[in-house]
Amino acid sequence: MYIGVVVALLVWVGAEAWNVERLVEHVPEDAEVIRVTGQQWFWTFEHEDGTTEVGELHVEAGKAYKFEIVSTDVIHSFNIHDYVVLMDAVPGRVNTVWFAPTEAGEHDIQCREYCGLIHYNMRATLYVEEPAA
């Protein structure tokens, strides 16, 4: 009986976590792709229309964005703390993560994987703007 309860709880915990991970990883079809490049020690963002930004990223509230994250040198980690976005930038790989900002505001972006001398200052700013009319 006790083993049954423990096994059932473990199964439930696993199922819940698996389900939430599945939901969170499902990228909306209309998500706009932003290519994120990490390199010592700054972030570059390239929008679908070819616009490139360095150290800052402008997006619109109410839209979904899919980040394709790459690195040109060492392993970094792309983090928007306020939106719980966190994904490693690994040389030779394209990692993806998506989010949909809900309201206008400014948020910090920073590297979360120690990547060398200036790691602590490998930051950028996310500007979420009101949707264009």
Add this chain to the structure above:
Amino acid sequence: MRGITALLVAVLVAVPPATAMQAHAAGDEPGEYLDRRVEIWNLFFRLMVVAFTIGAIVSGTMVWQVWRFRESNPNAKPTPYEEKGEW
């Protein structure tokens, strides 16, 4: 063994429908996107409720055992070794 099987079957039967319902709730409509902050916080909250509940039951049982089976408890029954003074 039969009890374990019954529990496992119950969980396996209950989880997929709940999963399917949530999958439909994750809309792809513009402006109705899933909020990962909410999903992740909710998962954390649910698991913490379970963890603290089980923690309370387990630690409560241990506290009760220590209290109930202490040597000075009036209801304590000496072990055969204690009765014979062999320990």
